[in-house]
Amino acid sequence: MKTFRSSVYVLSVYLLIVSCARQKIVSTNDSVHLLLGNPTNAQASESVPDNYLIVKPQYALSYNRSKGHANWVAWELSKQWLGSSDRQNDFRPDPSLPASWYKVTPNDYTNSGFDRGHLCPSADRTNSLDNNSATFVMTNMIPQAPELNREAWAYLEEYCRELVAQKHRLFIVSGTYGTGGEGSKGTLNKLDNAVNVPARVYKVITILPENGNINDITTDTPVIAVDFPNKTSQLQNAGWFRFITTTADIEKKTGLTFFTNTSKSIQTSLQAKRFDYVNSSLNVDTKCREYNGKQLFIGKSGGCYYINSNGNKTYVERELCNCQ
Structure with missing residues (x-):
């Protein structure tokens, strides 16, 4: 009887530990990164493998198991996230995915002609080594045409950090849609039969004052919506402003809905905004x-x-x- 009780105790402790570990991995929408909303109503449930919510301290994302990459990643960018920590380059599978799912590895991208392109940038998380390292899990990567990843896309990332330096707080959602991209070795639909190659990569950036919160969002709040082709031949000497669009257009093409935590009138106004780089009040x-x-x-x-x-x-x- 004593042995049986001991076994039950050990099993109970084990289940408690497993439960606690899972609770750390499977989080809720209570995240600063989802302050403006959850664009696909992603859920932390294995029953929705193509819209699986993962909330990390550094960002939140909707993972698509069928595609092997995120539908979207959302993150806050403010001065608190920026510092002098080095880029870690420790690309690796994401252990927060369910144990039974295939976990994309860095090797799935090897010799593909596509970069392992960050959605939430490494340089947006430089206040600590751990936060920078967190951006290198493969759920935060997409197959990205090198000319996009290293030029127009990177320039927009730097523009965002310059806005933060000028006392702004940003909320950013970046994601993909479609299939078929063109890298340095030609057109591909899939990498190593494991990772979908997206046709388009988009970003929606909402710009608040440095200490702004959701209550400070109005119909005049600046929004930058950009929709890039993931194709080398369309990106030669192309600035990011060439691909400015509206959030409403991205919603139409992706099925996502942005700004769901704002009032209907503000949501409608922000969705319709087309960023005017020349006449914007943002002096960067x-x-x-x-x-x-x-x-x-x-x-x-x-x-x-x-x-x-x-x-x-x-x-x-x-x-x-x-x-x-």
């Missing part, structure tokens, strides 16, 4: 392209320049910044 210049080893910037007034050795702007022919 953006990278356009590289030319003769120099990074060229385009200003709101349309000027094209690079930063010289003295740290000053040197203007060049406007045609060199024809990235729009």
Whole structure:
């Protein structure tokens, strides 16, 4: 009898430990990253494997088991997340997926012609080594055309961090739709029979004051919606502003719904906004392209320049910044 009771006790403790571990992995919508809403009403339930909610301290996402990557990733970007921690580059499978599911590995991308492209950027999580490392799990990666990942996409990421430096707080949702991308080795629909190659990659960025919260969102709140082709041939010397669209257009193409935690009137207004880079009140210049080893910037007034050795702007022919 004593042995039986001991066995029951051990089993009970084991189940309690397993339960606690699962509770840490399977979280709810109570996350700062989902402050503006859950675009697909993703659930932390194995019964919805293609809309499976994972909430981490660093970001939240809807995982699609059939595609082997996220439908979308959502995160807050503010000064609290930025620091001087090094990029960790520790790409790895995500242990928070259910044990019985296949977990995409970095090797699934090897020699594919596509980058392991971050949705929530590494450089958006530099306040600690652990937070930076968290961006390198494969559920935060998509097969991304190198020219997109390293140029227009990266320039938009940097633009967002510049906004934070100018005392803004951002809420960002980034995701994919469609099948069939073009990388450095041509067009593919799937990597190693494990990972869908998306046709398009989008981003919706909501811009608040530095200490702003959901109650500060109005019909005048700036929104940047961008929808990129995941195709090398369409991205040569292309600035991110070439692909500006509306959130409503992204919703139509993806089936997602944004801004669900705002009032209906505000939601409708934000969905219809098309970001006007030139006339925006956001006073941040953006990278356009590289030319003769120099990074060229385009200003709101349309000027094209690079930063010289003295740290000053040197203007060049406007045609060199024809990235729009």
